[in-house]
Amino acid sequence: MNIIELTDISKSYFLDKIKVNALSKIKIEIKKGEFTAIAGPSGSGKTSLLNVIGLIDKPDTGSFILNGKDTTHIPLNHLSDLRRKTIGFVFQTFNLIPVFNAFENVEYPLIFTDISKKEKKDRVDHLLRLVDIPELARHRPFEMSGGQRQRIAIARALVNNPEVVLADEPTANLDSGTGSEILEQMKRLNKELNVTFIFASHDPIVLNAVERIIYLHDGMIEGGAR
Amino acid sequence: MLKFAFRNVLRNKRRSLISISVLLIGVMGLGIFSGFMHFSFWGIQENIIHVGMGTPGGTGHFQIFDARYLKAEEPRFLDYGILGWQALIRKIESVPNVSFATPRIDIMGLVSNGEKTEPVIGFAIDPAKEKYLPGIFGSADPYVKLEIVNDGIMLGKELAKTLNAREAGYLTLLSTTTDGAMNAIDLQFTGTINTGTPEGDKRFILVNLRSAMNLVRSDRVRKIVVVLHESNIKDRKGASKELNFYNEADMDKAAGVLGRTLDKGEYSMKSWRQLNSYYDSVKDIYNTIFGFIGIVMALVVILSIYNTMFMAVFERTKEIGTLMAVGTPRRYILLLFLLEGVIIALIGGAFGYGGTYIMAKIISNAGLTMPPPPGGTRGYPLVIHTVHWWWLSIVLFIMLNTIVACFIPAYRAARMQIVKALYHA
Numbered sequence: 243m244n245i246i247e248l249t250d251i252s253k254s255y256f257l258d259k260i261k262v263n264a265l266s267k268i269k270i271e272i273k274k275g276e277f278t279a280i281a282g283p284s285g286s287g288k289t290s291l292l293n294v295i296g297l298i299d300k301p302d303t304g305s306f307i308l309n310g311k312d313t314t315h316i317p318l319n320h321l322s323d324l325r326r327k328t329i330g331f332v333f334q335t336f337n338l339i340p341v342f343n344a345f346e347n348v349e350y351p352l353i354f355t356d357i358s359k360k361e362k363k364d365r366v367d368h369l370l371r372l373v374d375i376p377e378l379a380r381h382r383p384f385e386m387s388g389g390q391r392q393r394i395a396i397a398r399a400l401v402n403n404p405e406v407v408l409a410d411e412p413t414a415n416l417d418s419g420t421g422s423e424i425l426e427q428m429k430r431l432n433k434e435l436n437v438t439f440i441f442a443s444h445d446p447i448v449l450n451a452v453e454r455i456i457y458l459h460d461g462m463i464e465g466g467a468r
Numbered sequence: 469m470l471k472f473a474f475r476n477v478l479r480n481k482r483r484s485l486i487s488i489s490v491l492l493i494g495v496m497g498l499g500i501f502s503g504f505m506h507f508s509f510w511g512i513q514e515n516i517i518h519v520g521m522g523t524p525g526g527t528g529h530f531q532i533f534d535a536r537y538l539k540a541e542e543p544r545f546l547d548y549g550i551l552g553w554q555a556l557i558r559k560i561e562s563v564p565n566v567s568f569a570t571p572r573i574d575i576m577g578l579v580s581n582g583e584k585t586e587p588v589i590g591f592a593i594d595p596a597k598e599k600y601l602p603g604i605f606g607s608a609d610p611y612v613k614l615e616i617v618n619d620g621i622m623l624g625k626e627l628a629k630t631l632n633a634r635e636a637g638y639l640t641l642l643s644t645t646t647d648g649a650m651n652a653i654d655l656q657f658t659g660t661i662n663t664g665t666p667e668g669d670k671r672f673i674l675v676n677l678r679s680a681m682n683l684v685r686s687d688r689v690r691k692i693v694v695v696l697h698e699s700n701i702k703d704r705k706g707a708s709k710e711l712n713f714y715n716e717a718d719m720d721k722a723a724g725v726l727g728r729t730l731d732k733g734e735y736s737m738k739s740w741r742q743l744n745s746y747y748d749s750v751k752d753i754y755n756t757i758f759g760f761i762g763i764v765m766a767l768v769v770i771l772s773i774y775n776t777m778f779m780a781v782f783e784r785t786k787e788i789g790t791l792m793a794v795g796t797p798r799r800y801i802l803l804l805f806l807l808e809g810v811i812i813a814l815i816g817g818a819f820g821y822g823g824t825y826i827m828a829k830i831i832s833n834a835g836l837t838m839p840p841p842p843g844g845t846r847g848y849p850l851v852i853h854t855v856h857w858w859w860l861s862i863v864l865f866i867m868l869n870t871i872v873a874c875f876i877p878a879y880r881a882a883r884m885q886i887v888k889a890l891y892h893a
Contacts, residue, residue: 289891298793298886318886319798326795333890337790341475351794398794 244307245405245438246272246295251304253290253461264290265301265461272440274405277432279441279448282458288442289410291458295440296329296408297321309405326351330399330437334411336391338383338398344370345379348397355402369397372434373427389420396428406438413445425451469800473807476780477815483776484812490772491816491866492823494765498862499824500831501761503852505754509747511848515664516744517695518602524624524663524672525572525591526601527740528693529719530726532560532569535736537690546573546646549688550735560694563729565722567697570597571689573680577643579623579673581631588627588641590673592680601695613658614676620658621679626669633657641675645685653683664846696722766869773873777809781881788881789889802882809874813867821863828852 251268254261264287272278280288293299294306297313305314309328313321331337338347348366357365370376373393383391392412399407409428413421425447432439441448449455457464477484518526537548550556553571560569573592578585599611610622621641623633633639635657642652655675663672681687719739727737741747781788788801836850 293887296793298890322792322795322797325793331790331793333790335786337786337890339472339787339790341472341479350791354795354797354800402795 243274244271245274245276245309246270246440247305247307248295249305251291251294251301251306253287253294253299253301263461265294268304268461268463270456270463272438274438275432275436276454277429277439277452278454278456279443279452280456280458281444281449282464283444285460286458287461288444288458290461292408292410292440292442295406296331297325326354326402328405330402330404330407332392332395332399332407332409332412334414336383336388336395336415338391338394340383343380343382344375344386344394347383347394348401351398351402365401366397369400372400372431373397387420388416389424392416392420392424393427396424396431400431400435400437403435404437406440409439409441409443411443411445412441413443413447418447421445421447469804469807473804473811476784476804476808477811480780480783483779487773487776487812488816488819490769491813491870492820494769494866495817495820495859495863496823496827498758498762498765498866499820499859500827500852501758502858502862503824503828503855504850505758506853506855506858507851508754509751510853512747512750513740516747517740519664520668521664521744521746524661524665524668526693527743528570528601529696529740530694530723531738531743532556532692532694532730533690533736533738535734538736538738544646544648545644546684546686546688546690549573549686549690550692551688553689553692556730556735557692559729560692560726563726565696565725567695568597568600569692569694570594570601571677571692573677573684573688573690575641575643575673575675575680575683577641577683579621579627579631580640580642581633581637582640584631585642586627586630587671588623588673589671590675592675592677594677595674598693601693607662610659610661610674614674617656617658618676619653619655619679620676621655622659622661622674623657624663624669624672625660626666627671627673628657628660630670633660635659641673641679641683643683645683646688647685651683651685653679655679662846694726762865765866769866769869770873773809773812773870774877776812777805777874777877780808781805781877784881785884785889785892788884789886789892792884792886793890798882801884802878805878805881806871806874809870809878810867813870816870817863817867820866821859824859825854828854 248268248270251265253265254263268291280291282288290299294301297308300318305312307313311324313324339350342350345366348369349362352362352365367376370379373396375390375393378386378390383394386394413424416424428439429451431437441452443449512521515521516527517529520526534548534550542548557569557571560566571594575590575592577588579588593611595611595614599608599615602608614620614622621639623631631639637657638654639657640652640654642650645651661672661674663669677689723737723739730737791801792798832851837847838850840847
């Protein structure tokens with residue numbers, strides 16, 4: 243079953259009045275549970291594509307069906323619920339809330355749901371154990387290493403039981419050892435939870451770990467799956 | 469959300485402290501000024517009623533006149549005076565809120581020491597009652613001395629100097645009788661009066677009612693001064709219980725009760741405020757100044773808080789993008805920043821309120837003296853009244869400005885494009 247179906251997606255930006263075609267006629271189908279990377283050089287459109295898939299940016303043309311729901315004509319402002327329920331984000335710079343501790347950071351997306359306080363706590367505790375840092379629950383981000391922060395970010399991405407986790411250069415700010423550990427952990431979670439992982443990266447650690455790579459060049463798909 | 473907002477306020481402590489300080493200064497500035505305004509209004513009111521302001525002699529709370537006197541020109545002096553005033557006073561004093569009523573005749577004439585003659589104005593009074601009028605606002609000495617010496621005369625202190633008046637010496641008071649003829653009586657100088665105004669000190673006299681009646685050859689009095697019982701009418705809102713600061717509703721109520729006891733059409737009544745426009749003039753000036761200061765303070769608060777919140781939004785742009793990316797509704801972002809503003813406003817308002825109270829007590833107990841007002845000769849103590857309702861209104865006003873100032877940055881935060889916010893450098 244396809245969790246993501248992109249058809250003829252195009253997106254352009256204006257940089258100093260110059261039109262830049264970030265994505266051109268992109269057509270991709272990704273199945274549930276895939277562990278996939280979007281690869282390509284800087285400026286190839288990886289992040290733009292990830293933003294469209296993550297429902298935080300709208301394409302100029304084309305259609306996007308996410309988990310069977312056609313999102314093409316839904317305005318961006320009305321997508322926050324769908325985004326929260328369906329997609330988890332992992333960012334290159336972790337993007338944790340500095341005034342929250344690890345537990346609160348992971349718990350944050352749940353405050354917009356109506357699940358009980360106990361269930362929230364159980365879910366967060368479970369995820370902190372899954373990412374192997376239950377002892378850091380009360381620590382603030384500035385008290386953690388980069389790897390630990392990224393694990394918190396992964397737990398936050400998973401807390402709403404999303405269908406898809408999007409990770410934009412998740413290893414770029416980590417040393418290679420930590421990057422590999424993080425990737426291993428994500429792969430394990432992918433198998434255990436059957437969550438689809440999509441990376442935007444050109445890091446060999448990521449590209450060696452994924453099952454499929456979609457190559458982009460100048461906003462167009464260049465190659466097929468590995 | 470409250471926890472999140474509170475932690476965000478504490479995130480940049482120095483900036484929050486500056487914002488809170490601005491609010492504190494705003495509240496304290498307006499609070500102290502409003503306390504001084506209240507003291508001034510009260511002081512002017514009580515001085516007009518008890519001592520006299522601008523003109524010597526307290527007005528009392530009300531004055532009763534023969535109705536014709538306020539409508540038409542008198543053919544002759546005291547033609548429209550009050551006859552049978554003793555009975556009328558007894559009737560007025562039977563009204564529960566009335567402390568006492570006392571008769572007066574306005575005197576205009578000449579005082580001579582035999583060598584020098586000066587034009588004078590003043591009152592003929594019943595000193596046995598009038599001595600209760602000044603209370604804490606002025607000295608009862610002139611009235612006490614007149615009470616002892618039936619044929620006494622008190623002079624403004626400059627007038628006494630001009631006439632070289634000596635205690636127990638005699639002066640001649642000349643005036644017209646009700647028939648229009650000139651008359652003179654000899655009166656014993658019993659002392660000087662400090663009227664509070666240079667003009668009053670040069671021209672003002674006090675004499676006994678009986679002496680004046682002999683002089684003008686009349687049984688009538690010009691007016692009856694009515695003084696309300698201080699403890700019976702207070703500001704019922706409790707804003708100034710200890711001050712006997714009559715609000716307009718209380719005065720209207722007292723006027724209503726008093727009016728019903730008077731014979732309709734025969735007498736007219738005027739309140740202290742109608743008798744002396746100085747109070748309303750000062751009030752208008754103070755209110756204008758207060759309004760101007762309020763606008764300036766509001767602008768300072770708005771600009772300061774706007775700057776603080778704008779910087780907070782700018783610095784947290786990436787975080788805002790993250791919050792929205794993980795599914796935070798835009799209205800939550802808006803409310804979050806507004807709540808941060810409210811927290812700053814609450815802290816600033818609370819400290820401002822407390823600071824105003826402490827500063828008001830310090831200033832009031834410092835023994836500071838204000839210079840004499842324009843046209844006056846007496847300074848007065850600087851007191852800042854504790855006016856909780858006014859201060860609370862100021863805190864609410866400042867808080868409202870804070871929220872207004874927060875709205876634009878908060879709205880901008882809530883309207884951010886997620887992608888632009890996320891990749892904000």
